[in-house]
Amino acid sequence: MLRNSITLKKIAIKLNVSISTVSKALKDSHEISADTREKIKAYARINGYRPNSIALSLKNQKTKTIGIIIPDIVNDTFSKVIEGVDQIAKKKGYNIMISSSNESLEKEAYNLKTLSDSQTDGFILSLSKETMLNKNYNHINYTIKSGIPIVLFDRVSDDIDCDKVIVDDVKGAYDATNLLIQKGKKNILLITTEDHIIVGKLRTQGYERALKNNDIKLDQALILKVDGDDRSEKFFFNLEKLILNTFKNNSQINGVFAVNDEYAGIVLRALKKLNLSIPQDVSVVCFTDGVISRFSSPSITAVRQHGIEIGRNSATKLIERIENDDNHNLPYRVDVISTIIIEREST
């Protein structure tokens, strides 16, 4: 009833050989006679011997686990990344430890520290909002300097020197806006976050660039910058009112680009109240191809970020660096995972 613990030592005692003999036999060493080798292997098999991975970690000074620190676990995009990391990790014999920073700098630093205590060979991390706001990257840079590799994804910073996997937010937003324009919708409402949320800022840039390239004058009245940190019922309720008002004051609007699918969901709700039909009266596009875009009515044309691919790429890069002995000689790489637009009913 006790924890199953058949060890080399126990096998050695039972079979009257030394521990190292058992160890070698189980690795098919030809130092050991075929006879004892088979005897030992048979005994081990029958008793379900499995090497103690903690002992191995201590010995090898590597744990074969990678840590993932993300701002939010309950989030379609991040879970897809985890999924991707999981796929590669499993294939390469790594396990993953996950913890959430909850958008807090303090928790992010704390998690990084505790998981660094020899528990993880490296990290895959996306910066919390607070971290970006404060531009405090000491904990990250310290970890890297102390020899533990980190791959940053999605929410990254130029002030951190390491491997990165990013989404081309500007281009994705550009494409999305452009699609609307191609469909003849030139008065496009942008719903975005304040600039300290980097991805919001970049997507705003993409929007602006698309307008410019098509010689459409930027109208500040058509740019709604909302508090990207707030996801309460109340916030979304107010957002809906804000959208309604904007439409009332700007009846020329015939397209909407939202920087995430939640905002787009609210847009649909507002348009319904305004009795505007989609996509005839107003077309809608959003960043983030999640469950909302897929299951809303009408379904929403969305910029897909390939979260799984981001995860797979990050994991591959990280493991490469972990297993490369002189990893600090490898130059850091930044990969851009390109987005694609999934067209749906809303355009």
Next chain:
Amino acid sequence: MLRNSITLKKIAIKLNVSISTVSKALKDSHEISADTREKIKAYARINGYRPNSIALSLKNQKTKTIGIIIPDIVNDTFSKVIEGVDQIAKKKGYNIMISSSNESLEKEAYNLKTLSDSQTDGFILSLSKETMLNKNYNHINYTIKSGIPIVLFDRVSDDIDCDKVIVDDVKGAYDATNLLIQKGKKNILLITTEDHIIVGKLRTQGYERALKNNDIKLDQALILKVDGDDRSEKFFFNLEKLILNTFKNNSQINGVFAVNDEYAGIVLRALKKLNLSIPQDVSVVCFTDGVISRFSSPSITAVRQHGIEIGRNSATKLIERIENDDNHNLPYRVDVISTIIIEREST
């Protein structure tokens, strides 16, 4: 540039004392003179000494990490559970390792086995569909028997003897159906999964019970059992057609109960095509209070399962058992997390 590794040994050498002295000093042992104690602690602090948790694990035979094995990472309900586990784990000094069974029995067993190799002190697990279909629980029972505690949540089985945290699916479905009836909707379409998906089966039971209690005759034509394993675009497309047909053949339908929010999303889409208004013509309720219920138009009345609470409860139970020396003497407990209905526009 190498992995930061200030160890007891290094401190001991630097300070010309023995390793055990350092160890004791750092734990404030009064065996050690105030003098050396302070000297050692100061040196340790300055050099950022942090105990090697792998060494501790080996020594203590416990890792302070708990494993979570879930069928699907990209899933609102499961990620909420992870979130809850994370909250409790962090508080009690545990880390969590996550891996996905991908609804596969083989992967589930594999993950359980590899994580059991001294990497985790216990597991929190929800059965994969394949596991339930095959009713093969050997891997689980074996793990429990070998002394590693498991807490099963949501998708559980009577054939496994362990702590469990479940949702009262029957009652949740009963309440949901009942709500429709109270609103005067007595011809209720049920969209559910085949019976081998336990939660689908239980929710079907709740539906049936509610009808019975209200003296409403069960009409098999109003029960749509679909393939709960399929989540492809094509499947949802066909589901929509199926729903449309059902409405055409049964114009009396004035309520719908869907066993998850994805199905409910499709229902909304179908109703729109039929030009039926919600909730006036048809009211809709679903199980699973996820992002779809919140952000669709109209928003959908949903049965909330308190995923975070499930996670917190599971983690609490598991850690209790891990830290209780003679845990096999504790009787197994089954906790039922009750659901509540979040009323929204669809009713």
Next chain:
DNA sequence: TTGAAAGCGCTAACAG
């Protein structure tokens, strides 16, 4: 008050 030694489970260099 301090230190030596054994042990957690395993590997690997070295000795027989």
Next chain:
DNA sequence: CTGTTAGCGCTTTCAA
């Protein structure tokens, strides 16, 4: 071909 030893980093008993 097999065994001894040392060591990974730490705790803890026992001896000094």
